Amino acid sequence: QSVLTQPPSVSAAPGQKVIIPCSGSTSNIGKHYVSWYQQLPGAAPKLLIYDNDKRPSGIPDRFSGSKSGTSATLGITGLQTGDEADYYCGTWDSTLSGWVFGGGTRVTVL
Amino acid sequence: QVQLVQSGAEAKRPGASVEISCKASGYSFTSHYIHWVRQVPGQGLDWMGLVDPSGGSRNYAPKLQGRVTMTWDRSTSTVQMELRSLQSDDTAVYYCAREGRDSSGFDYWGQGTLVTVSS
Numbered sequence: 446q447s448v449l450t451q452p453p454s455v456s457a458a459p460g461q462k463v464i465i466p467c468s469g470s471t472s473n474i475g476k477h478y479v480s481w482y483q484q485l486p487g488a489a490p491k492l493l494i495y496d497n498d499k500r501p502s503g504i505p506d507r508f509s510g511s512k513s514g515t516s517a518t519l520g521i522t523g524l525q526t527g528d529e530a531d532y533y534c535g536t537w538d539s540t541l542s543g544w545v546f547g548g549g550t551r552v553t554v555l
Numbered sequence: 556q557v558q559l560v561q562s563g564a565e566a567k568r569p570g571a572s573v574e575i576s577c578k579a580s581g582y583s584f585t586s587h588y589i590h591w592v593r594q595v596p597g598q599g600l601d602w603m604g605l606v607d608p609s610g611g612s613r614n615y616a617p618k619l620q621g622r623v624t625m626t627w628d629r630s631t632s633t634v635q636m637e638l639r640s641l642q643s644d645d646t647a648v649y650y651c652a653r654e655g656r657d658s659s660g661f662d663y664w665g666q667g668t669l670v671t672v673s674s
Binding site: 447477478479480482489490491492494495496499501533535536537541542543544545546547548549 | 590592599600601602604605614616617650652655658659660661662663664665666667
């Protein structure tokens with residue numbers, strides 16, 4: 446059971462948009478920055494979004510992040526077959542004194 | 556360029572210990588925390604702990620306290636993670652990851668090290 450809650454899967458057609466929610470609490474998302482990671486099959490996770498809504502250099506602006514209260518979302522527009530991957534949200538938890546992640550969301554391009 | 560290069564796959568018996576290394580290059584080693592994250596095959600990411608190579612502090616996940624030790628060597632820019640009393644549910648891919656200096660998030664990851672625990 447993950448501390449942060451994500452849907453197990455989302456899907457959409459190529460070119461469409463998906464939104465991945467990440468729900469937490471006042472001790473984690475409500476207090477700390479959220480980051481998002483993309484994990485392609487067989488690969489290490491890759492940072493997509495940091496500090497809630499910032500993109501590292503090289504990450505296309507098709508990927509966006511936002512946070513409100515104790516929830517965060519990752520948006521992917523212009524969906525491509527190469528976006529098929531698992532996506533994880535993560536943040537610090539003050540009560541647990543450690544990093545926590547969501548259970549991951551598998552994005553499928555129909 | 557920034558790189559985190561981990562040691563190779565390990566196969567261990569239950570009750571044994573494993574040590575994995577993570578060699579950092581391409582940046583100032585003491586400027587960033589290094590975290591360890593593991594992933595059981597087919598499952599999600601599980602945070603294990605962090606080290607601060609500059610200040611000496613460590614922070615371990617409560618469920619691993621007493622079984623895990625993270626150390627570092629500034630002379631070789633290497634972080635080591637030792638996990639003791641291995642059980643089958645410790646079978647996982649273990650990653651080291653660098654935390655951003657003035658930002659929150661893991662901006663670089665090692666390639667992962669598969670540890671298989673089996674009798």
